Amino acid sequence: MRQLLWLPVLLAALRPTSSIDFRDINELVIVLTKTLPGVIHIAEANNSEEDGPSMPINANKEERELMGRLKQVEHQLDRVAMHSAEAARQAAMLIRTLPQQLRFELQLSELDRLLSKVRVVDEQLQEYVINGWDNETNGWIIERATIEDLAFSIVSHREGSVRAALDRLDDLLQGSFHGSPLLIRLALSMREINSNTCSFQQSPQLVIYNLYSSITLTELKGYAMMQFSWMLLRLYGKGNFTLEAEMMHRTYKERALVKLEAARAAMKFASRHMWQCDPHEHEEGKTYERLTRLLQGHIQNEVDLNSENSCRENCAYYTYAKDPGCFDSRVCNRMPRCAGKLHDCRYIDSDMWICEAEKNSSRRYEGIRYENGQKLGQYHSCQNKREYKVDSWWRWIFWHCSYCFCLCDEQGPNSDRFFNLRPIVADTNNNMVITGMRFTKVKRVIHLQIREGQLEPFGGINASSIRWRPVDNYSITDPKVENGKDYKTLSWEQRAIDLDDLEAPPGHVLTGVRFRPVGTHLNLEIMVSPFNFTSGNLIKPQEQAMWIGNDNTDASDKPRTQLELPNADVPVKSPTGSVPDSHTDQFLLFDHSDLSNDAAQTTIPFLDAQLIEPQPPALLAGAGIYHKGSVGYGGFVAPKLITYDYSKHMKVQFPD
Template sequence: MTTEITSMDGSSNEYVNSSSAEYTVVPYTNSEQEINATVDAGLYNTLSNLKRVLDGKPIDIDDDTSTLSANGFTFINQVKQQYIKLEQLVWALIGLQLNASQSEIDLFELVRISHELLLNGNLRENAVDLNLFDGYDELLFYSIQTVNESVQQAKKTYLNNPAFLSDPENELDIMVVVQDQLDLRKTLDDIYYISSNVIYMQSKAQLKQCDKNVMVIKSANQLIYEYYHDISMAELKAYALVQLSFMFFTVYNRGNFRKQAQDLRDKYLDRTRQTQDIVRHLLENSKRDIWRCDPNHYTVGTYEEVTNFLQGYIDNEVNLNEESTCQNTCEDYKATKNYRCFDGTYCALKSEGAERDRATCKGKIVDCQFMGNDLNVCTTPNQFSRRYDVLHYDNGNILGRNGTEVYEKCADESTRIQSWTRWVVKCANCFCLCDDQKHSERHFSLRDVVSDIKKNRVVSAVALRKFQGIFHLVIVERELKPYATLNVTNPTWHLYNAVEYFHIHDALVREGIDYHTLTWQNRSINLDTVEVPTGKVVTGVRFRVFDGAITLQVRATDFDFISGQLKNVDHSFWYMNDNSVERTEIPLDSLDIPTLSPEKSIPNVLTKRFVKFGPSDKYKDLAQTTIPFIDSQLVESHNPMPLSGVGLFWKAFPGYGGFVAPKILNYNYGAHIGALSKS
């Protein structure tokens, strides 16, 4: 159905109906045009603006509509502002026509289309978690349910059925529904009772603990905003239905409800401002970190490992010096290498070829210590990631998980190693760490990983993945839309940025430029959270190395909140934390394999920290595994949003080596929650 609103000069203005995507008519004659002209133009503009907002398109904000107009409104605030304007204009037209000698506007259709546009729009709640055993949550749940049931009833009866509304015989049925809608005044009171309770709103910022049902930890900031969004959506729909009821009672000559409508509007605006003040304060003082819990079951793809790095290794001291002497102790060998396979030593007992290569450290040997003279060695068959299963020393030291039980099974196939006395000195067997790069995956890409800012795309998710032995930062990029929202029509797995994977032996690939290699001296990773300045969003991530430590950097780009357009894209900047600040190491000594933890990891929230990659516990695991592991799960909000920062943190269950994991900081909408105007 095509309709028009005729302006003062007789020309036709049109607006699009959100449900039918056609034009809808509200005809009136050109008499008394001087009175109707201002209202007419305002009605047309407001309907157009409301339609644009509901369609997720930008509109200009008048300077007098918000104390924060320079920053722009959030989506829900824009909808509220435009509906308040629309509702006031509709009441103005109702008043003009009721005072006229004859009605020149189809008031029923005017009321219907103004609310059909709103209530058929995208006003869905986020379905926040509500505990029905909590009094406030239960009240909010049933309030939202009541409002949505009333909306559906109104749409079914008359909003989406103009023919039914235009038939005078249906007046009684319409009045029954409209009368029921007036009961939503109590629901409005209930919703305000909830939203005005500061303690309740603060409680919504309490983060959940990881368990089998919780996989992503939302930020406190995100939780508060989602509750505000849902409360505001339900409150607006309830308010609109009550105003609609007042309008229908008035145009059906069941009384003049303009005074009640004005009182309700004043109360609604005052309450909205109070709620906004509370929420804005809470958002400004809440954390925005979003991260993933450990999976319920560790599988390939949920974590990655640095392999064969500083691995437990046995050798006789006669092999650890150029002179083949035994005059030192094991502890004297802090940094050396294997010079030979002297007769009777472990590597000499192995056959030439792969078996001997596996028994010999081809790189640097560090941090040796004496565990016992004579021992039996049970090797790990067919594994390049482990050398031994059990070391059973004659002095009673047993290294390896379930060492006694495992040794009983492998004793007959174990290799016997003995020390010997040369003159008056003992040639001891030492337990050391081997830094052998031959079969090791220990490289971190230093290449930029960025979104396509020329196509207005920003980063919405981050992960750490390993390809061809190199750890890469990986992102998901999405198109930025008005009001700092994102295009979420495509599934996440379609949106991985095309990281340029490479091998360290590829042509033109250079260490220190394209990748960093962990070594005994340089094996730290800084646990930073890099937050970008206000007015910018994240558009890239990368690693750099400073003083031997892997350090996170984040690229940010200016953007316009209302239009959702990136700005000054050629002047995007990389940010990092102050590297001159002294950091404290999180010690990872004598810890077990992370994936054997009986419980999910607990995040370390301390700032200015770093960890070093190193060996697992020698008694439990023979120092065969490099810890910490890398959590390779993708981190993205369940409702994808732009980011204002990215970070790395360490999480672990006590006694276990834990994981280095990425986290993201959601965009803070608090600055865009502005006060609504009464005029």
């Protein structure tokens, strides 16, 4: 568990002035391509004499040009560096809770210190450029010695300079003193604990990508500051610095390429799957939804389990039965009836006290107390007005009419057991793609609701465009709404849900989801659409979009396996958080809760109703359905997301 704590510290690097907008690394390439020639151009413009003048005659003109160019560079960098303030706030909160020793193990505190150092100096430089330069006089308001001192502190070899920070940052990332490169070690660590990365709000691959992008931007800022400082010092007659600038350019290029390869290698085997942690507090309708009365514990006397009203068999004989009537109206008229089917009856004891549930409850009983002392459910909370005694009896001498404990499968107004089958598709006509999703219940029907956002160039998502896609607001009793077409009704025979991870082929992005019936199973499909990564446009016509699913069944050549949840209690009672315990090509059955702890009154697992969405927004290349839980509890069925593989587009190009 110690390893779980240090990973969120990586997000501490993502400060509003030093992190980048979440789009492909090619956005940085654009900045590099535009910035570096501009910086080199000024160096050449001020290098007409090999040794350089002692003091340029037209210094103010050169200063103006230099200030203008620096403002352009800073504007470009800041535009790329814009990032979610909320993500930065969460990162700061996480870093404060991290033990110092754990941060030391991966030198994450050192990484944060170096990134902060460059950021602080860059902010100081911007402050001088904005407030220290007078546009009317085209000169410095603050003393030139102050500017010179800042420039020397940036390029100095001494500890604490920007140059020293960049050198130390390179050593840290390349693993010169600590073994393998930091990004590789990070990816390996996250791979080991892949089931415990839900707090990131990013896939492990996106964590590496975002950290790499932040580091790259920091180095770019440091490089720009050093080049600016050398040009400024040359302008003030402190030396030529042409060789230093050329060496720095070469070093920067070499380092950038090395780190790019390390980032690619780290991202190659880092998971792109995202899942959601349990909330601090569970709340029905907000953090989870549930099916009701799909299979529920029910007390029934044997005499009412057969049409002859006989007691010749035992409870176990009735693996399937219907309630044909009420033989002894004094008792069975008081007990809740099962108007559906009864399954898996069993004998526990002859006589019992039953505690009825509240009138509007989805439960039949709060608990049952048998004469032999065995208790089912929460009987200790029973109030006397809802308690009554039930005794088995003998018919003549030979037949014992026993009360059996069965499972009731009864459809009706108290049983929510419906899943939407209609497709849920983003507004592709307006270039919208799926950015997140959740389970929600509307008019007793379970839906997968999606969030959508507008696709932008280089894999970006317009954060201001993100919105919920409304669900189809229909009821199962509406005209022309059909079971099997618009929705699926679960029952004893048809209550399986498939657990799969579905991924788009290269060049496609997630634009739709839907459930479909495959045999007796509920099965997920995703719709993926081709798009142009550079332009940020979905490729039309949308007939080129395709639905992808896993048709495998438990009767296939490589059959699905069942994820079993034996003796599982109500999931919201679990004292520990849920973790994923399923994998693709599995299925599970919606079932009843534990007999002893809950009297089999609750349908499990529950459905996770929390939004799952990358923060900041990112492209999605797939989705899935999985189960998360803890030992002894029913857990949750939840959607997962598969983020787009940005590593395919990571390139660093330098001008000649």
